């Protein structure tokens with residue numbers, strides 16, 4: 001049974017927003033976002049609250065209020081955020097009234113508060129992902145008292161509905177359908193920092209999707225760490241997806257991320273039956289060795305994963321599959337790694353996100369014996385990316401000459417190819433065109449291919 005933040009508590013946050021608004025005029029705020037789409041979605045809500053508090057959204061860290069929405073998934077992500085927090089000292093020296101809030105997944109790590117209290121004096125408040133709806137209360141406290149706010153809060157297991165939002169793009173939207181994760185893969189920090197799974201009510205999700213579609217939104221991404229374990233009252237994920245894709249209008253529904261253990265035939269049949277659902281499944285496999293999958297606590301085997309892929313491909317012609325792989329999990333032998341290579345050869349993913357295992361304090365894998373050297377891991381990593389690049393290039397080259405329907409996504413940094421577009425399968429096309437086409441579906445001829453994307457021409 002999902003628990004919700006009460007109307008009284010939300011009203012108190014609204015009251016705080018009004019009080020902050022009355023205290024200042026012309027103040028600026030900046031939200032710096034690291035990590036995955038979940039953080040992007042949270043940042044959009046934070047910007048919504050900041051706007052209600054009267055802040056003007058600023059483009060960089062010189063703002064009067066800076067929120068650093070951090071990621072903790074790998075050491076590299078943490079180092080980037082910490083480096084930036086270190087840098088903030090200079091901005092604060094220029095603007096001593098500046099307030100800095102550490103938010104996101106690092107804020108939920110065991111020990112993070114203590115570390116900030118001791119070593120990051122420039123940080124004024126810490127707000128973990130389960131408590132970020134308390135942003136107005138936190139900002140008001142900082143402005144009224146000038147004191148730091150780094151309470152030892154527990155993760156909040158409730159859902160806060162109805163928070164304001166500033167969407168980054170008018171034509172596309174993230175819709176979080178659930179929060180947290182119960183899977184406890186042995187390498188992963190996410191369940192430790194984002195708390196247990198909780199699903200929004202289907203009416204709330206579908207109401208939001210319908211309003212977005214009416215508003216002209218063309219690209220809706222249903223979000224969750226493990227969307228297919230969604231358990232809203234009376235609806236599973238397949239049913240929710242089917243319903244989200246059944247409103248009148250020209251739009252596409254995507255979802256991220258599916259866990260193979262919960263990817264049911266019913267879900268695949270739903271994708272096959274709903275033309276508005278993207279023909280793409282991101283299905284992280286992590287390893288091709290059943291032995292390593294067991295040590296990772298993934299709860300599927302190489303064989304069951306491959307069966308699932310076969311079923312999906314038999315039901316959804318043209319399906320695009322992408323995946324995540326971790327190289328160098330503790331105890332991964334050369335044979336285990338060969339199993340990953342052979343699985344990648346067999347599945348032929350469109351693209352892969354590959355990571356070298358990064359030990360995360362407090363997770364079981366961080367304490368496992370790990371005799372493989374960094375050099376061996378890097379060498380395996382290079383072999384895997386070489387293989388995938390070859391496969392991606394072969395698959396992408398086959399599409400050259402075809403004309404596809406694509407949603408113009410906006411401007412890109414591609415020089416002459418100034419626009420980015422997405423196909424019905426979620427593949428990226430770079431092309432030249434008028435930026436005012438953003439948000440429109442257009443026919444595009446594929447004229448070239450790279451390992452990550454296509455080059456195209458508007459028809």
Ligand code: SAM
Pocket residue numbers: 036073074187188189190225226257258259284286324325326355356357358359360
């Ligand atoms: N919930 C999604 C799932 O289960 O597939 C993924 C969430 S995680 C934010 C994204 C990817 O980061 C994972 O699929 C995994 O490949 C990678 N990852 C997570 N923890 C990691 C670690 N400790 N070291 C290296 N990669 C990691």
Ligand code: SF4
Pocket residue numbers: 181182183184185188189190191225226259
């Ligand atoms: Fe992490 Fe596993 Fe949960 Fe994904 S399913 S967020 S990898 S614990």
Ligand code: F3S
Pocket residue numbers: 034035036037038039070071072073105190194
């Ligand atoms: Fe990072 Fe948190 Fe996402 S750890 S990948 S921002 S869920």
